[in-house]
Amino acid sequence: MDINPNSPNTNFNHTSSTVTDSAARRVIDQLNAQVNEQRFQDQVSLSYKAQKLNMIQTEFFSGTIRSDQIHALTQRLFEDGLINSDELLSLGGFVPTQVSAVSESVHFLNSFIMDEAVDGDSEGAKALLAALEVIEQMDLAVTPERRQQEKEALRYVENYNEMLKETAAPADTVAGFEKVTEVLKALDVVRANEDKTGALASYASVEEAHQAMFKA
Numbered sequence: 001m002d003i004n005p006n007s008p009n010t011n012f013n014h015t016s017s018t019v020t021d022s023a024a025r026r027v028i029d030q031l032n033a034q035v036n037e038q039r040f041q042d043q044v045s046l047s048y049k050a051q052k053l054n055m056i057q058t059e060f061f062s063g064t065i066r067s068d069q070i071h072a073l074t075q076r077l078f079e080d081g082l083i084n085s086d087e088l089l090s091l092g093g094f095v096p097t098q099v100s101a102v103s104e105s106v107h108f109l110n111s112f113i114m115d116e117a118v119d120g121d122s123e124g125a126k127a128l129l130a131a132l133e134v135i136e137q138m139d140l141a142v143t144p145e146r147r148q149q150e151k152e153a154l155r156y157v158e159n160y161n162e163m164l165k166e167t168a169a170p171a172d173t174v175a176g177f178e179k180v181t182e183v184l185k186a187l188d189v190v191r192a193n194e195d196k197t198g199a200l201a202s203y204a205s206v207e208e209a210h211q212a213m214f215k216a
Contacts, residue, residue, distance in 0.1 A: 048113050048129075052080045079103065081110030101210045102203050105135055105183045108176035127156045131180065138187055139202045147191065154184040186210035 060073050078088040099107075109132040113125065131153035140146070161177035186209040190201045199205070 049082070052082060052110075052114075056080070056082075079107050079110070081107060081112075081114045084111075100203070100207050101179060101183050101186070101214075102135060102138075102207055105176075105180045106132065109135070109180060112173070112176065124160070127153075127160075131157050131184070134187075135180070135183060138206055139200070141200065142191065142194065150184070150187060150191065154181070154188060157181050157184060182210055182214050186213055189213065 056073070056076060060069060060076075074083075074088055074091045077083045077091075078085070083091070109128060113128060113132075130149060134146075134150050134153040137146075138150075157177060157180050161174060161181060164174050164177060183206065186206050187201065189209050190205050193199065194201055
């Protein structure tokens with residue numbers, strides 16, 4: 001994510017950056033402590049959280065963190081499902097009034113997996129991680145194998161959401177999977193057009209397709 005230090009949403013001075021940096025480090029330390037306390041438990045959510053934490057620490061804390069990285073760090077913690085919207089605001093970040101359907105789907109799946117919802121269901125966890133990977137990598141060049149993964153992800157998420165509805169799952173969980181399903185359907189349409197026009201799929205093209213299909 002490119003950060004413009006002159007943007008009204010990224011107004012950093014030395015003092016506020018230091019405070020936010022310290023607060024973000026405390027959040028990372030707390031998350032690491034949670035992972036360490038439960039390190040002997042065989043949980044998908046735990047290993048996934050540890051993986052996300054390691055990636056963030058390598059990217060942001062391998063040296064001195066710059067003031068223009070603070071916003072990217074807090075947003076990354078939020079998008080990866082490691083903190084919620086209230087915690088994001090407390091760290092000086094902001095929750096956009098309009099979030100793209102693609103970003104919303106990524107955040108939802110990350111949060112769902114981190115919240116231990118699939119612990120004990122190894123096949124379900126594997127399928128949802130595959131669906132998340134499909135969405136995150138939609139801008140890569142398509143191959144027959146990747147295309148098959150996209151179709152399988154759409155089929156699985158649709159069936160998973162129907163199961164949730166039948167078992168009277170919380171409305172916000174059902175709504176989250178509805179959004180993921182919509183994004184995967186939009187990707188499917190973009191792929192069909194890609195075959196005709198040769199134009200490669202991108203986050204922007206999938207977002208445009210989603211808008212046309214579900215927000216007309």
